[in-house]
Amino acid sequence: xKEVEQDPGPFNVPEGATVAFNCTYxxxxxxxxxxxxxxxxxxxxxxMSVYSSGNEDGRFTAQLNRASQYISLLxxxxxxxxxxxxxxxxxxxxxxxxxxLTFGKGTKLSVIP
Amino acid sequence: SQTIxxxxxxxVQPVGSPLSLECTVEGxxxxxxxxxxxAAGRGLQLLFYSVGIGQIxxxxxxxxxxxxxxxxxxxxxxxxxxxxxSGFYLCAFWGLSSYNEQFFGPGTRLTVL
Numbered sequence: 001x002k003e004v005e006q007d008p009g010p011f012n013v014p015e016g017a018t019v020a021f022n023c024t025y026x027x028x029x030x031x032x033x034x035x036x037x038x039x040x041x042x043x044x045x046x047x048m049s050v051y052s053s054g055n056e057d058g059r060f061t062a063q064l065n066r067a068s069q070y071i072s073l074l075x076x077x078x079x080x081x082x083x084x085x086x087x088x089x090x091x092x093x094x095x096x097x098x099x100x101l102t103f104g105k106g107t108k109l110s111v112i113p
Numbered sequence: 114s115q116t117i118x119x120x121x122x123x124x125v126q127p128v129g130s131p132l133s134l135e136c137t138v139e140g141x142x143x144x145x146x147x148x149x150x151x152a153a154g155r156g157l158q159l160l161f162y163s164v165g166i167g168q169i170x171x172x173x174x175x176x177x178x179x180x181x182x183x184x185x186x187x188x189x190x191x192x193x194x195x196x197x198x199s200g201f202y203l204c205a206f207w208g209l210s211s212y213n214e215q216f217f218g219p220g221t222r223l224t225v226l
Contacts, residue, residue, distance in 0.1 A: 004156075032213065043203055043217035044157070087156070091213075098145045098164050099207070101215055105156035 003027060006088050009107035017078045021107050023071040023088030031099075032091040033064055035073045037084045038106065044087055047073075078111045085109070115140035119204050119218035126225055132177075132191040134221050136204030139185065144206040146187040147215070148179055152200040163187060199225045 006023045013019050025033075033050040048055065050062040050071055061074040071088055088104035116139045126132060138144050148160045159172045161179035169179050176195050180188045187204055204218040 034214075041201075041222070043220050045217070046214045049213060094162065094170070098162060100159060100162065102159075103157040105154075 003102045004088055004090050004104040006086075006104035007107045008105075010110060011107060012110045012112055013078055014112050015078060015080060017111075018074065018076050019078055019109060020075075021073045021086055021088070021109075023073075023104055025069050025071070025088075025090045025102075027090065027092055027102075028069060030069075030090045030092050030102075033071050034089040034091070034101075035060075035062060035071075036087040036089050036103070038087055039084050044103075047086070075109075078109075080111050080113065083109055083111045115206075115208065115216060117204060117206060117216055117218040119202075119221055121221060122219065124221060124223045126194050126223065128196055128225055129193045132189070132194055132198070132223070134189040134202055134204075134223075136187040136189075136218055137185055138187075138206050141185070141206065143184060146181065147205040148187065148189050149203045149205065149217075150200045151203065152197075157203065161189070194225045196225050199223055 004025050011019055035047040036044040037047045038044040048057050048062055050064045052064050054063045059076045063072045085106040085108045087106045090102045091099050094100040118137050145164050147162045149157045150160055151157050162170050163181040166181055166184055177191050202221045205215045208214045208216055
């Protein structure tokens with residue numbers, strides 16, 4: 001079983017649409033959860049952390065369900081600039097005095113004019 | 114401010130040739146450093162991490178090795194490249210504020226022919 005699984009995508013949506021990404025993780029001991037954004041041929045960058053109570057940052061809303069080991073990201077009123085690949089990321093203890101991130105394969109979003 | 118540099122940005126190498134990729138970090142001391150590879154159509158795979166000078170942990174058996182000769186320098190090497198070593202190589206470190214965001218370098222795009 002893959003450690004972090006995401007919708008395969010790609011998602012092609014018109015401007016202004018609402019789009020939702022889902023993610024599941026296999027390690028119940030995972031400590032923290034994130035969504036990263038990766039533009040084409042660029043490095044990933046943190047979009048937002050995901051908290052159990054749910055959190056919102058402008059048009060972006062993230063949810064976490066620890067019991068189901070499920071994470072989601074909702075983007076409202078999609079903009080052309082939202083086009084990118086969205087990576088679901090889970091943090092765990094490396095057991096060697098550090099932490100490790102495990103990345104999903106990512107879901108590509110294309111927002112169409 | 115914290116910055117991370119990688120070079121070269123792009124590299125085309127023949128099968129069987131050696132490899133050396135360099136990563137340096139500024140604005141932080143004793144960082145935990147990471148090497149990832151992102152192959153076409155695949156997610157980020159953690160290759161190595163280092164919690165200090167001379168300390169290397171390997172995540173997957175492979176054709177590559179890593180070294181940390183200085184506190185803020187992390188090197189990825191190979192004696193003989195394989196076709197399967199092609200990919201986008203990313204170096205990363207944890208931000209100063211907490212273990213809640215990894216910052217990535219701009220990456221090296223390696224093509225092995």
